[in-house]
Amino acid sequence: MAEAQSDKTPSLAEDYLLEKEKQDVATKPVEVKEVESAVTASSVEGATDKVEETPAAAAVEESKEDAPAPAPEESTEASSASPEDSTSDTAPAAAEESSETTEEENSGDQEASEETPEIKLETAPADFRFPTTNQTRHCFTRYIEYHRCVAAKGEGAPECDKFAKYYRALCPSDWIEKWNEQRENGTFPGPL
Amino acid sequence: MIVRLLEWLFLTIAPCDAAEPWQLGFQDAATPMMQGIIDLHHDIFFFLILILVFVLRILVRALWHFHYKKNPIPQRIVHGTTIEILWTIFPSIILMFIAIPSFALLYSMDEVVVDPAITIKAIGHQWYWTYEYSDYNSSDEQSLIFDSYMIPEDDLELGQLRLLEVDNRVVVPAKTHLRIIVTSADVLHSWAVPSLGVKCDAVPGRLNQISISVQREGVYYGQCSEICGTNHAFIVVEAVPRKDYGSRVSNQLIPQTGGA
Numbered sequence: 001m002a003e004a005q006s007d008k009t010p011s012l013a014e015d016y017l018l019e020k021e022k023q024d025v026a027t028k029p030v031e032v033k034e035v036e037s038a039v040t041a042s043s044v045e046g047a048t049d050k051v052e053e054t055p056a057a058a059a060v061e062e063s064k065e066d067a068p069a070p071a072p073e074e075s076t077e078a079s080s081a082s083p084e085d086s087t088s089d090t091a092p093a094a095a096e097e098s099s100e101t102t103e104e105e106n107s108g109d110q111e112a113s114e115e116t117p118e119i120k121l122e123t124a125p126a127d128f129r130f131p132t133t134n135q136t137r138h139c140f141t142r143y144i145e146y147h148r149c150v151a152a153k154g155e156g157a158p159e160c161d162k163f164a165k166y167y168r169a170l171c172p173s174d175w176i177e178k179w180n181e182q183r184e185n186g187t188f189p190g191p192l
Numbered sequence: 193m194i195v196r197l198l199e200w201l202f203l204t205i206a207p208c209d210a211a212e213p214w215q216l217g218f219q220d221a222a223t224p225m226m227q228g229i230i231d232l233h234h235d236i237f238f239f240l241i242l243i244l245v246f247v248l249r250i251l252v253r254a255l256w257h258f259h260y261k262k263n264p265i266p267q268r269i270v271h272g273t274t275i276e277i278l279w280t281i282f283p284s285i286i287l288m289f290i291a292i293p294s295f296a297l298l299y300s301m302d303e304v305v306v307d308p309a310i311t312i313k314a315i316g317h318q319w320y321w322t323y324e325y326s327d328y329n330s331s332d333e334q335s336l337i338f339d340s341y342m343i344p345e346d347d348l349e350l351g352q353l354r355l356l357e358v359d360n361r362v363v364v365p366a367k368t369h370l371r372i373i374v375t376s377a378d379v380l381h382s383w384a385v386p387s388l389g390v391k392c393d394a395v396p397g398r399l400n401q402i403s404i405s406v407q408r409e410g411v412y413y414g415q416c417s418e419i420c421g422t423n424h425a426f427i428v429v430e431a432v433p434r435k436d437y438g439s440r441v442s443n444q445l446i447p448q449t450g451g452a
Contacts, residue, residue: 125307135401169311
């Protein structure tokens with residue numbers, strides 16, 4: 001990746017170019033923009049989903065999904081025999097976690113979108129479960145939340161997209177890679 | 193001429209955002225945090241100089257008046273309640289005047305006031321930084337990741353700063369709330385940029401967060417601030433806040449995602 005990167009980033013000489021000269025460098029990416037708009041479109045979809053959920057509706061939805069949460073989760077996992085089911089997924093742990101997700105989804109709603117240039121400046125919001133400098137658990141929790149969400153609602157559920165976005169924003173890619181591997185081998189240490 | 197005079201008076205004229213030989217003062221502040229640090233420094237210096245002058249006066253006076261030739265038998269005061277009370281109360285009031293703004297600044301510095309707009313991960317290595325922009329990727333693999341190495345002395349072009357220039361600068365938007373997540377892949381490092389008032393230890397297995405908002409565009413230089421091995425001196429932070437951050441990042445990101 002480093003080599004692929006090196007010809008894309010401007011050299012120092014390019015950096016010091018005058019604005020006028022930079023213009024023709026900048027015109028290049030126009031034809032690539034379609035790809036990018038597709039990317040942002042998907043993220044916008046995720047955002048509008050979020051907006052549509054009023055707190056009340058979210059609460060209703062939560063109560064629906066929370067009450068029977070442990071049972072269907074395990075049944076789907078058992079039936080599909082997906083690679084994730086090998087972890088020690090006990091019912092009490094699941095119940096304990098589900099309360100966390102309610103709190104979580106509510107905090108996700110109040111996400112302010114800033115100015116929108118070509119790309120959307122948006123990232124994981126500040127989470128008041130993790131108010132300190134140490135954000136290690138923040139990243140880990142978001143990762144678990146995403147995979148629990150996928151386990152509950154199925155692969156590619158739009159509700160889970162924001163968790164994916166959050167954990168990707170917070171966790172170093174090496175960690176994600178390692179955890180993905182561990183999940184495949186069934187050695188992931190967290191409650192999934 | 194005036195410049196020479198000023199240079200002679202103050203030993204140096206600090207450039208904007210990089211260290212200068214024999215520099216005594218701070219680099220110009222680019223974040224409210226650094227402004228706060230400089231203000232606190234000046235506040236404390238007020239008391240510091242007050243105390244310095246007062247103590248020196250007492251010292252010189254004592255030496256002068258109780259010189260062994262002039263006054264061989266000094267006065268034998270054993271106890272004075274008034275003076276005892278005074279020199280207990282007065283310093284504690286001074287300490288309070290120092291402590292209150294100091295704590296206020298300390299706690300406001302690691303407070304996250306608003307949701308950040310972007311997250312940048314800075315990962316320390318022996319001996320370079322890796323930066324990750326992962327806000328825009330739609331899978332686990334598509335992050336914008338690059339390494340940032342110092343330019344060795346032999347490769348410097350005219351006008352570049354020795355031990356401060358890197359090949360890939362980290363680009364951030366100006367006047368935006370940033371979250372920088374600092375961690376390390378091997379030993380302890382420390383991600384520090386003086387002008388931004390930022391110094392954050394990079395600890396393997398731990399993610400440290402700092403939130404900053406750069407107030408003006410420019411190039412900001414910093415160095416690793418934790419002894420991390422033989423090439424410790426050659427691990428450099430260089431940050432470039434810009435208005436056209438969005439277009440720059442998408443220019444770098446799109447060819448990658450398109451190729452993947």
